[in-house]
Every structure is written in C-alpha cells, then in structure tokens.
Amino acid sequence: MNDLFLRACRREPVERPPVWMMRQAGRYLPQYRAVRERADFLTMVGTPELAVEVTLQPVDLIGVDAAIIFSDILVIPQAMGMSLSVEEGIGPRFHHPLRSPADLERLRDVVPEEGLGYVLEALRLARRELAGRVPLIGFAGAPWTLMSYMVEGSGSKSFARAKRFLVEEPRRAHELLGRLARGVGEFLAAQVGAGAQAVQLFDSWAGALGPRDFREFALPYLAEAARLARGAGAPVIAFAPGAGWALEEIADATGADVIGVDWQTDAGVARRRLAGRAVALQGNLDPCWLYAPPAAIRERTREMLEAFGGRGHIANLGHGILPDVPVANARAFVEAVREWRPA
Amino acid sequence: MNDLFLRACRREPVERPPVWMMRQAGRYLPQYRAVRERADFLTMVGTPELAVEVTLQPVDLIGVDAAIIFSDILVIPQAMGMSLSVEEGIGPRFHHPLRSPADLERLRDVVPEEGLGYVLEALRLARRELAGRVPLIGFAGAPWTLMSYMVEGSGSKSFARAKRFLVEEPRRAHELLGRLARGVGEFLAAQVGAGAQAVQLFDSWAGALGPRDFREFALPYLAEAARLARGAGAPVIAFAPGAGWALEEIADATGADVIGVDWQTDAGVARRRLAGRAVALQGNLDPCWLYAPPAAIRERTREMLEAFGGRGHIANLGHGILPDVPVANARAFVEAVREWRPA
Numbered sequence: 039m040n041d042l043f044l045r046a047c048r049r050e051p052v053e054r055p056p057v058w059m060m061r062q063a064g065r066y067l068p069q070y071r072a073v074r075e076r077a078d079f080l081t082m083v084g085t086p087e088l089a090v091e092v093t094l095q096p097v098d099l100i101g102v103d104a105a106i107i108f109s110d111i112l113v114i115p116q117a118m119g120m121s122l123s124v125e126e127g128i129g130p131r132f133h134h135p136l137r138s139p140a141d142l143e144r145l146r147d148v149v150p151e152e153g154l155g156y157v158l159e160a161l162r163l164a165r166r167e168l169a170g171r172v173p174l175i176g177f178a179g180a181p182w183t184l185m186s187y188m189v190e191g192s193g194s195k196s197f198a199r200a201k202r203f204l205v206e207e208p209r210r211a212h213e214l215l216g217r218l219a220r221g222v223g224e225f226l227a228a229q230v231g232a233g234a235q236a237v238q239l240f241d242s243w244a245g246a247l248g249p250r251d252f253r254e255f256a257l258p259y260l261a262e263a264a265r266l267a268r269g270a271g272a273p274v275i276a277f278a279p280g281a282g283w284a285l286e287e288i289a290d291a292t293g294a295d296v297i298g299v300d301w302q303t304d305a306g307v308a309r310r311r312l313a314g315r316a317v318a319l320q321g322n323l324d325p326c327w328l329y330a331p332p333a334a335i336r337e338r339t340r341e342m343l344e345a346f347g348g349r350g351h352i353a354n355l356g357h358g359i360l361p362d363v364p365v366a367n368a369r370a371f372v373e374a375v376r377e378w379r380p381a
Numbered sequence: 382m383n384d385l386f387l388r389a390c391r392r393e394p395v396e397r398p399p400v401w402m403m404r405q406a407g408r409y410l411p412q413y414r415a416v417r418e419r420a421d422f423l424t425m426v427g428t429p430e431l432a433v434e435v436t437l438q439p440v441d442l443i444g445v446d447a448a449i450i451f452s453d454i455l456v457i458p459q460a461m462g463m464s465l466s467v468e469e470g471i472g473p474r475f476h477h478p479l480r481s482p483a484d485l486e487r488l489r490d491v492v493p494e495e496g497l498g499y500v501l502e503a504l505r506l507a508r509r510e511l512a513g514r515v516p517l518i519g520f521a522g523a524p525w526t527l528m529s530y531m532v533e534g535s536g537s538k539s540f541a542r543a544k545r546f547l548v549e550e551p552r553r554a555h556e557l558l559g560r561l562a563r564g565v566g567e568f569l570a571a572q573v574g575a576g577a578q579a580v581q582l583f584d585s586w587a588g589a590l591g592p593r594d595f596r597e598f599a600l601p602y603l604a605e606a607a608r609l610a611r612g613a614g615a616p617v618i619a620f621a622p623g624a625g626w627a628l629e630e631i632a633d634a635t636g637a638d639v640i641g642v643d644w645q646t647d648a649g650v651a652r653r654r655l656a657g658r659a660v661a662l663q664g665n666l667d668p669c670w671l672y673a674p675p676a677a678i679r680e681r682t683r684e685m686l687e688a689f690g691g692r693g694h695i696a697n698l699g700h701g702i703l704p705d706v707p708v709a710n711a712r713a714f715v716e717a718v719r720e721w722r723p724a
Contacts, residue, residue, distance in 0.1 A: 198669055326548065
C-alpha cells in the first residue's frame with residue numbers, strides 16, 4: 039500500500055517525494071502502442087477495459103507512485119454534443135467548431151452519469167484492479183482550455199480565433215465558460231465518487247492569455263470548477279502551464295491542495311513564491327530533458343528535487359512526456375526520484 | 382523630423398510615447414498584399430526596392446513613429462548556406478535542416494557585406510527615402526532562435542528536436558551558438574553602418590527553454606550579439622517573448638537600451654521590476670486585442686500606456702500584428718497612442 043502521493047498532497051511527512059508523469063500512459067511505452075494497434079485513440083478512451091489496461095501499465099512497468107486514468111480532456115465537449123476525431127500525428131479535431139450563437143445553444147449540459155459514464159466506469163474498474171497498490175488520479179480540462187478547443191476546432195499556435203471570440207463576444211464567452219465550469223466541477227466530483235483519490239484540472243492553454251484576460255476568462259472558471267471538485271473531499275491539483283506568473287493567484291483563487299508547476303518556471307522560485315500558502319507543489323522537469331543520456335537525467339532530476347526541498351512536493355515532469363522518449367530514460371527519471379532522500 | 386522613438390530609447394523627455402508595431406509592414410495592409418501579388422516573400426526580402434516600398438507603407442498609411450526594415454530573421458542561416466523557402470500559410474522551411482556534424486561543418490561564416498549586402502542596401506535606400514521623417518530600425522534573430530529553426534527546419538510546437546540537440550550535444554550546440562552570436566552581432570553593427578538608427582534582437586523562441594537552459598544556451602549568446610551591436614553606437618532593443626520571468630537578467634546581461642515586453646507579461650509588473658535599471662521598455666498590447674471593436678482597442682491601449690507611465694516607453698504590440706486584423710483597428714491602436722498624454 040503506497041500512499042506517498044496522497045500524503046504529499048496533504049503536505050504530510052514522506053520518506054521521499056512521490057513521482058508520476060503526465061501522459062505516463064502513452065506512446066513512449068511499447069505496451070501502450072500494442073493496445074493502440076488494436077484500437078484507435080477514442081475507442082481506447084471510450085472502452086473502460088482498454089483504458090484501464092493502459093492506465094495500469096506505467097505502475098507495473100515504470101514504478102510510478104500514482105496512476106492517472108487514461109482519458110482525454112475533450113470528453114466533456116464531446117458529451118455536450120460536439121463530434122470529435124483524433125488523428126495520429128495531427129491531434130484532436132472537432133468537426134463542427136463553435137462558430138455561431140446557434141452552435142452555442144445546441145450544446146447540451148454535462149450530466150456526468152449519462153454522457154461520461156464510461157469514464158466513471160473506467161475509474162471504478164481501475165480502482166478495483168489497482169487494489170490499493172498506488173492511488174488513482176482523475177482529471178478534466180479547465181473551462182478556458184475546453185472553450186478554446188471548442189472554438190478553434192483543434193490545437194492552434196496563437197489561439198487567435200478563441201481569443202477573438204473573447205474580445206468580440208465577451209458576454210457569450212462568459213456564459214459558455216460558466217456552463218463549462220459547472221460541468222467540469224461536477225464531472226470531477228463524480229470522478230471522486232467513482233473512485234478517483236485526487237483530481238487534476240488541466241488549464242493547458244492558460245499561456246495563450248495575457249494576465250488581464252487570464253484573470254477575466256480563465257481564473258474565475260478554473261476556481262469555480264475547483265470549488266465544485268473540492269466538495270467531493272479528494273485533493274485537487276490545479277495546473278495552468280504557461281501562466282507561471284500567476285501561481286499565487288491560482289493557489290488563492292482555486293483553494294487547490296496542489297499547484298502544478300510548469301517546466302518554464304524555476305522550481306526554487308516557485309517554492310519561495312508559494313512558501314506562505316498551504317499548498318503542495320507538483321512538477322517540473324522539462325520533458326525534453328528525457329532525451330538526455332540517463333546520467334544527465336538523474337543529475338537534473340536531483341537538482342529539481344533539491345530545489346523543491348522534499349516536503350509537500352510531488353515529482354513530475356513540467357508537461358506531458360513526449361511520445362519518442364526511450365523507456366529507459368523515463369525509468370531513469372522515476373528511479374532518480376525513488377533513490378533520492380531529502381537532506 | 383520625428384525623433385520621438387530615438388528619444389524614448391534614450392529615456393529622454395517626450396510629449397507622448399512613440400508607437401510602432403512589430404510586423405507593421407505586413408499582410409494586414411492591402412498595399413502590402415498588392416506588392417506580394419507581384420513577388421513572393423523571399424523575393425520581396427531579397428529585392429531592396431520592394432523591401433523599401435513595404436517598409437515605408439505603415440509610415441504613410443498608419444502613422445507610426447518608426448520604420449523597421451522589411452526582412453526576415455532567417456536571412457542569416459540563408460547567408461550561411463542553408464536553402465530556405467517560405468510557403469504561404471505554412472511558414473519558412475529549410476530544405477536541409479542541420480542533422481549531422483557534417484551539416485554543421487558545411488555552414489559558412491556570416492560576412493554581412495557579402496551574403497547580406499541586399500539587406501544593407503535596403504537600409505541605405507530606406508534611410509534615404511524616409512528623409513528623416515521617422516527613424517529606421519534594423520533587426521536580426523538571436524542565436525538560440527536561429528539555431529532552433531536551423532535544427533528543426535521550420536517552426537515547431539515543442540522545439541523537441543532543437544532541445545534534443547542541446548541535451549545530446551551541448552558542446553556542438555555551444556559552438557554553433559557562438560558562431561551565430563558573432564554573425565548576428567556583426568550583421569547588426571553593419572546594419573547601423575548602413576543607416577539603421579536602432580536595432581532589435583528577436584529571441585522569438587526564448588519561451589521554448591526553461592530557466593536553466595535559457596541561461597546556458599540563449600542568454601549568453603543574446604548578450605554577445607547585443608554587445609557587438611552596441612559597439613556600432615545605435616540603441617539596441619532586446620526582445621525575448623515567452624521569457625518574461627527573465628526581464629532583469631536580460632537587461633543586465635545584454636546591456637540593451639530597450640527591453641521588449643511580451644503580451645503575456647503585465648505592463649505594470651514589468652515597469653516595477655525594471656525600475657532600478659537604465660532601460661526603456663517596449664510593448665506590449667496583446668495582438669489579439671486588435672480584433673476588438675476600435676473603442677475597446679482604444680481603452681486597452683490607454684490602460685497599457687498608463688501602466689508603463691509614459692517616460693522611457695515605446696508603445697508597441699506584445700508580438701507581431703496578425704495578418705487578418707482590419708486596418709482600421711491597427712489605426713485605432715496607433716491613434717490612441719498619438720492622442721494620449723502622460724498625466
């Protein structure tokens with residue numbers, strides 16, 4: 039029974055920081071690719087047995103201290119009625135992005151037990167199969183990030199279309215963001231009900247907004263979703279990559295137990311800035327450093343661990359693991375954490 | 382004779398801040414698109430008469446307080462022997478990106494008067510045609526940004542290939558960055574010799590590096606290029622978008638006269654952080670805000686001007702103007718600056 043991760047979320051004493059990796063159930067694992075050969079990405083997400091199979095792989099193969107349910111942040115817009123496809127090497131794409139007021143009106147409200155029952159089922163199944171070996175994490179995309187995908191239709195370099203929607207139709211944007219915040223928060227609470235022992239909110243495109251827009255269009259809805267999730271009683275992790283300047287505001291507004299730190303932010307600086315607040319930190323090795331020779335990975339990982347200081351720290355990458363990283367290098371990162379002890 | 386821009390670079394008193402826009406000679410102008418119909422992008426860059434024609438357009442049409450020579454940051458790798466194409470809607474692409482030690486050895490050193498004489502000729506011609514109406518700015522890409530394009534072959538989302546080069550072959554990377562720093566610095570000095578009254582260094586992909594890597598692979602070479610450029614006697618502007626956390630370090634390491642502020646950074650925070658240093662600030666309206674109705678653009682522009690405080694500030698966007706912005710909106714931004722007076 040390894041509860042290092044949950045103890046670190048609550049800033050309790052630990053022998054060493056727990057470690058997991060964002061996107062740890064992913065293409066860098068040959069065993070993941072083997073499942074992926076039998077089923078496409080959305081089938082894997084939508085089939086609890088397959089989702090659970092890959093969720094458990096990094097626990098068995100890499101030795102991480104937490105499992106995160108295999109899913110996708112775009113299951114929410116999909117459950118609201120938007121048709122989604124995910125093409126290899128291209129990424130997710132909505133067939134009919136939001137372009138008119140009628141598109142907005144057509145969206146259904148999120149009812150987790152109906153539209154997202156398959157995610158809840160996967161969580162129940164994963165929790166059972168883990169049998170207490172390591173804690174299970176649920177997750178969802180934050181409202182601004184979901185809205186930007188829904189408006190753009192896909193990933194984007196500048197998110198100009200989504201930001202144009204904010205500046206041209208701020209009232210409609212706020213309305214949609216409010217609906218998403220409720221849906222995201224209720225979905226996270228339902229995930230806790232189904233067995234998730236912590237939940238992470240990903241505001242993956244936080245960095246597409248300047249401070250003023252982030253404060254108006256992202257942070258209040260991230261906070262509302264976090265508030266609803268906290269009601270379910272499990273630790274909440276808030277991660278807004280690209281908005282490292284806002285760590286304090288994110289901690290204060292969301293009341294999250296854990297604040298994710300991206301790789302662009304200096305670990306020591308993040309720690310000092312949040313020292314006065316009752317939050318744990320999660321992060322933040324640059325995923326590109328997993329391309330380095332294992333000895334260099336170990337050295338960088340130790341530097342990172344020392345900068346965070348051990349207590350109230352969950353070791354992770356500062357972004358998802360890249361698909362072409364050698365498994366041995368991912369293992370070097372995880373092992374460097376497992377071997378380290380705070381001074 | 383409008384010398385507001387040069388006075389602001391030196392932090393001398395001004396009636397109001399000068400204003401120009403990154404990429405102001407660009408596709409949002411119908412007159413630019415008319416030239417572009419007669420010649421492709423690289424022909425425009427390579428033909429001094431065409432480059433000068435579009436360089437002058439925003440001065441005549443929008444009323445900006447400075448002209449920036451129409452060119453591209455990738456002229457340096459091109460002059461080093463790398464074959465480049467620029468396709469509409471796709472962006473620049475090197476046909477043979479750097480992939481092996483032999484690729485690196487094949488690169489020629491930058492000799493501005495030889496490989497880049499056409500840029501210098503465009504500056505001479507532009508300076509003559511401007512006849513003192515507004516100052517003329519030259520520019521170059523910073524070493525890390527050039528290297529990442531040369532290794533990736535094109536723009537990239539994660540710059541994983543370029544960063545992989547840093548972690549796998551740090552010694553070769555430092556060698557190439559050193560060569561680029563000398564070439565960039567000498568090119569900027571030659572631009573001043575040819576008539577540029579200020580020069581800007583663009584480290585456009587600074588945000589692709591975490592703090593530790595930025596300090597090792599980007600900042601020292603940005604600083605070396607700035608040092609060589611400063612020797613020519615004109616003000617130097619250093620702009621490293623995505624690295625707002627490093628404003629102080631950039632100011633200290635480069636000795637630049639002006640520090641560019643990206644749109645992700647709060648203007649008031651940037652001003653406070655650099656208050657003790659002898660630098661002017663340039664920026665930083667979010668280019669996406671030019672999608673807003675003109676009244677909203679004017680309001681946001683005034684907020685931005687007040688946050689910078691007037692003295693030692695060059696009004697600009699926090700990134701290049703987007704190609705589909707209505708001309709009237711660009712004009713609303715420029716006019717809002719021209720009408721504003723410090724309290």
